[in-house]
Amino acid sequence: MTFYEKLKFDSNGLIPAIVQDHRTGRVLMMAWMNRASLEKTLETGKTHFWSRSRQKFWMKGETSGHTQAVKDIAFDCDGDTLLIQVEQIGAACHEGYRSCFFRSVAAPGQEIQITEPQLETPENIYGKK
Amino acid sequence: MTFYEKLKFDSNGLIPAIVQDHRTGRVLMMAWMNRASLEKTLETGKTHFWSRSRQKFWMKGETSGHTQAVKDIAFDCDGDTLLIQVEQIGAACHEGYRSCFFRSVAAPGQEIQITEPQLETPENIYGKK
Numbered sequence A, B: 001m002t003f004y005e006k007l008k009f010d011s012n013g014l015i016p017a018i019v020q021d022h023r024t025g026r027v028l029m030m031a032w033m034n035r036a037s038l039e040k041t042l043e044t045g046k047t048h049f050w051s052r053s054r055q056k057f058w059m060k061g062e063t064s065g066h067t068q069a070v071k072d073i074a075f076d077c078d079g080d081t082l083l084i085q086v087e088q089i090g091a092a093c094h095e096g097y098r099s100c101f102f103r104s105v106a107a108p109g110q111e112i113q114i115t116e117p118q119l120e121t122p123e124n125i126y127g128k129k
Helices: A035-044 A122-126 B037-042 B120-124
Strands: A015-021 A029-035 A047-051 A058-059 A070-073 A082-088 A101-106 B015-021 B025-033 B048-051 B057-058 B068-075 B083-090 B103-105
Touching: A015 A070, A015 B025, A029 A035, A029 A047, A029 A082, A029 B015, A035 A047, A035 A058, A035 A070, A047 B037, B025 B037, B025 B083, B037 B057, B037 B068
Parallel strands: A015 A082, B015 B083
Antiparallel strands: A015 A029, A047 A058, A070 A082, A070 B103, A101 B068, B015 B025, B048 B057, B068 B083
16 A cells, blocks of 8 residues: 555545654644645655645745755554654744744643744745735 | 634634644644633643544543643644643554554655554554454
C-alpha cells in the first residue's frame, strides 16, 4: 500500500497538516492540503497547502519568503491527519511570530498570555496595506 | 475578549485540537472538540473530545486508562485550531503507540517507516474483541 492509499482526505478532498519545527519540536501551524498540494510538497521539498478561505493553492512563504523545507511527513493511525517536520525560515505565522500558537491559557478564567516574542510585524513581512 | 470568544468553531461546531507531550514535544494525536468538550477539558483538567465517527462525547482514556492531564491550551492566530500540552499516561494511540503519528515517509516513493516502538497491543489495552 502506498503512502497516498493510507490517507483519508475529507469530503472536500482535504487533510489537515500539522507543521512542526524538526529541531525544537515547536508546533508552528496547522493548514490544509489537498492531494495536489501534498504531491507538490513531496516533489519540491517545500510545503504547499490549500487555502479554504481563498480557495487557492499556495506555497508557504511565496510572499513572505518564510518557506518550510520538509524533513519528514508522518501520518496518524486513522490516516486522516499529517504531521510534517520542517526547517522553518523566519516566522511561520503571518502575524510575525515563530509559531501561530503564540497565545494560550493555562486554566479556566485565566487571562490569555502571549507566550513568545513577535519576530517581525506583518507590515515588515508583507508591506503596508 | 474571553478565550472562547477568540475561537472559531466550524460549521459543525467543532475545532481541531493538536495534543502534544509537554515534556518531550512529541505530537501525540489530533482530535476534535466541540464547545462542551473544551469546557469539560478546562473544568476537569483532562482532555475530552467529540468523536465525529461515533457522534459521541468522550474522555481520552475513559476505556484504556491512558488519560491526558492538561498543562496548557494554546490557540492559533486564526482561532480555528487548538494546541494542548499534556502529561500523557501510557499510549496516546489506540494502536498502542505513544503517538498516533508512528509512521512516516521522508521522500517521494520511499517505503513507509514505523518510527517508534509499540508500547502495548490494542488487545492488551481494550481486551479481545
